[in-house]
Amino acid sequence: MMKTKMIFAWKDRENAVREAAEELRRGGLVVFPTETVYGLGANAFDAEAVRHIFEAKGRPQDNPLIVHIADMQQLADAAGEVGDTARILMDTFWPGPLSVIVKKSARIPDAVSAGLETVAVRMPENELAREIIARAELPVAAPSANTSGRPSPTLARHAFEDLCGKVPLIIDGGPCRVGVESTVVDATGEVPVILRPGDITPEMIRKAVGDVKIHHGIMGEAAPEEVCASPGMKYKHYAPRAAVTVFTGDKKEVAKQIDFRYHIDSMQGKKAAVLCLDECAAFYPQLRVFALGAGAAEAEAALFRTLREIDEQGFDTAYFHAQEEKMGLAVMNRIIRAAGHRVVAAGEEKE
Ligand code: TXA
Numbered sequence: 280m281m282k283t284k285m286i287f288a289w290k291d292r293e294n295a296v297r298e299a300a301e302e303l304r305r306g307g308l309v310v311f312p313t314e315t316v317y318g319l320g321a322n323a324f325d326a327e328a329v330r331h332i333f334e335a336k337g338r339p340q341d342n343p344l345i346v347h348i349a350d351m352q353q354l355a356d357a358a359g360e361v362g363d364t365a366r367i368l369m370d371t372f373w374p375g376p377l378s379v380i381v382k383k384s385a386r387i388p389d390a391v392s393a394g395l396e397t398v399a400v401r402m403p404e405n406e407l408a409r410e411i412i413a414r415a416e417l418p419v420a421a422p423s424a425n426t427s428g429r430p431s432p433t434l435a436r437h438a439f440e441d442l443c444g445k446v447p448l449i450i451d452g453g454p455c456r457v458g459v460e461s462t463v464v465d466a467t468g469e470v471p472v473i474l475r476p477g478d479i480t481p482e483m484i485r486k487a488v489g490d491v492k493i494h495h496g497i498m499g500e501a502a503p504e505e506v507c508a509s510p511g512m513k514y515k516h517y518a519p520r521a522a523v524t525v526f527t528g529d530k531k532e533v534a535k536q537i538d539f540r541y542h543i544d545s546m547q548g549k550k551a552a553v554l555c556l557d558e559c560a561a562f563y564p565q566l567r568v569f570a571l572g573a574g575a576a577e578a579e580a581a582l583f584r585t586l587r588e589i590d591e592q593g594f595d596t597a598y599f600h601a602q603e604e605k606m607g608l609a610v611m612n613r614i615i616r617a618a619g620h621r622v623v624a625a626g627e628e629k630e
């Protein structure tokens with residue numbers, strides 16, 4: 280077991296940046312904050328260092344990583360040719376929670392791109408993240424800093440729970456502002472294609488570029504021949520230990536269905552929780568309610584933390600009262616995966 284050091288950036292920012300940069304330069308792994316979720320970073324030029332990321336997370340080798348940069352000078356380290364569409368997206372949304380897929384530079388090893396000719400690049404909005412990357416003078420390959428299959432970490436404590444003993448350094452920069460991972464966009468063609476929804480919405484991208492497509496694997500289960508578009512689609516993600524079921528439809532119908540399921544589950548001695556927006560909390564006087572806030576931004580920020588709390592508190596079952604319009608695509612995409620695609624359309628007769 281490796282000794283894991285934790286540095287609190289608000290106490291000693293200068294030291295946090297220096298030690299993180301040194302660790303990256305010597306080929307080590309560093310957990311660092313971003314505005315989306317905590318990342319598990321390594322030198323993106325160093326195939327050996329990158330292999331340690333996969334080991335620490337227990338992540339399948341064929342799922343490529345996102346390369347993080349601090350400024351536009353570093354773009355050429357990671358990317359080859361950058362087309363007009365990609366350029367507009369970068370100009371509009373960076374620094375920020377958008378990963379742009381472009382042709383990769385020859386310096387990025389296959390360990391990062393999983394053998395693809397492309398690479399996902401992102402310039403995070405989080406200033407501590409950019410300071411660390413700039414000080415290291417390296418592009419940083421980083422997936423989310425969770426054990427594969429667990430909800431992504433939005434607090435340093437979550438990363439510590441999953442990776443203690445497996446990484447040398449964790450930088451605690453406080454809670455992540457956004458709370459769900461970046462929007463991933465394939466910008467190798469003229470029309471950008473969203474492969475993973477996030478805080479940067481399809482509407483925002485359409486406004487910037489004029490057009491956008493949403494990969495249909497985002498909500499449904501992607502067919503095998505489609506997963507090569509984004510290998511991340513084929514894995515069950517964000518899974519808490521509790522069995523999650525998503526309920527959609529008219530909110531009164533959903534409340535009736537959840538109440539019915541609650542009675543069945545409690546007869547079997549199961550401990551059940553409900554996740555919903557604040558406005559629906561009053562429907563569930565008998566249940567332990569985890570209110571996710573008023574709308575999409577608050578629900579994004581609360582989602583992964585809440586999924587971890589549900590496990591910590593030993594719930595067997597979690598009902599998710601979905602309000603797609605208000606919660607947004609990013610939250611719906613994450614919860615449907617956490618539920619292993621168990622979705623009940625309330626009012627309809629079949630699961
Ligand atoms: O917000 C985020 O993006 C966080 C923070 C740390 O920046 N990182 C993150 O990384 O979520 P990760 O590895 O958990 O997710 C990367 C996603 C995967 O779904 C992967 O399949 C996709 O991006 N991806 C990466 N490179 C790709 C490529 N060249 N082509 C298609 N998909 C790619």
Ligand code: MG
Nearest residue numbers: 422423431460
């Ligand atoms: Mg991840």
